[in-house]
Amino acid sequence: NAGVTQTPKFRILKIGQSMTLQCTQDMNHNYMYWYRQDPGMGLKLIYYSVGAGITDKGEVPNGYNVSRSTTEDFPLRLELAAPSQTSVYFCASSLVRELFFGEGSRLTVL
Amino acid sequence: DAKTTQPNSMESNEEEPVHLPCNHSTISGTDYIHWYRQLPSQGPEYVIHGLTSNVNNRMASLAIAEDRKSSTLILHRATLRDAAVYYCILRAGNDYKLSFGAGTTVTVRA
Numbered sequence: 001n002a003g004v005t006q007t008p009k010f011r012i013l014k015i016g017q018s019m020t021l022q023c024t025q026d027m028n029h030n031y032m033y034w035y036r037q038d039p040g041m042g043l044k045l046i047y048y049s050v051g052a053g054i055t056d057k058g059e060v061p062n063g064y065n066v067s068r069s070t071t072e073d074f075p076l077r078l079e080l081a082a083p084s085q086t087s088v089y090f091c092a093s094s095l096v097r098e099l100f101f102g103e104g105s106r107l108t109v110l
Numbered sequence: 111d112a113k114t115t116q117p118n119s120m121e122s123n124e125e126e127p128v129h130l131p132c133n134h135s136t137i138s139g140t141d142y143i144h145w146y147r148q149l150p151s152q153g154p155e156y157v158i159h160g161l162t163s164n165v166n167n168r169m170a171s172l173a174i175a176e177d178r179k180s181s182t183l184i185l186h187r188a189t190l191r192d193a194a195v196y197y198c199i200l201r202a203g204n205d206y207k208l209s210f211g212a213g214t215t216v217t218v219r220a
Contacts, residue, residue: 031206033207035210041212042197042210042211042212042213043154043210044210045207045208048206050206058207059209090153090154092153092154097142097144097201098156098159099146099154099156100156101153101154102153103152103153104151104152
């Protein structure tokens with residue numbers, strides 16, 4: 001039982017490049033989330049999904065896109081990377097109350 | 111969204127109890143009180159949650175004031191591994207998202 005798995009763990013992007021952060025969970029959870037955490041700050045919700053085919057914006061969705069074609073996978077797409085997107089990204093999933101988080105993906109945009 | 115107020119930091123000695131306060135004076139009747147913690151370089155992990163009554167689990171205890179305007183997370187015997195940022199979060203009964211504040215940074219002295 002792997003829980004929530006995020007790839008890659010580290011990535012350096014150049015300004016204007018695009019990439020996808022992968023997130024998969026093996027707990028059959030309906031709810032999935034993407035957060036970002038800037039240094040010394042709390043987590044901010046980017047997007048979330050309540051089930052396959054359904055996604056919605058969180059607090060800071062600009063510059064990101066998501067899709068949810070299966071229960072297990074919830075990839076986060078960054079288009080035209082900007083230095084302001086340098087952050088640690090966390091994916092999470094939940095069944096009802098408790099959120100389970102991945103180990104994070106550290107992204108640097110130079 | 112109802113907000114919470116926590117101290118920025120707290121220090122404790124190893125094997126002593128830690129009492130982490132959280133004020134939430136605008137809590138509504140359907141808001142659950144959740145606590146998560148984030149160890150260094152890891153994603154947050156669930157600690158405990160409650161609605162009206164005090165709650166205990168293997169990690170901690172949650173004491174909720176009678177008027178529900180404040181709560182206290184109690185770590186009964188702090189270990190070095192308990193050094194983390196602790197987040198107190200209100201979550202409406204019909205909401206599946208969590209909003210993280212800055213939390214309380216707990217330092218445990220050996």
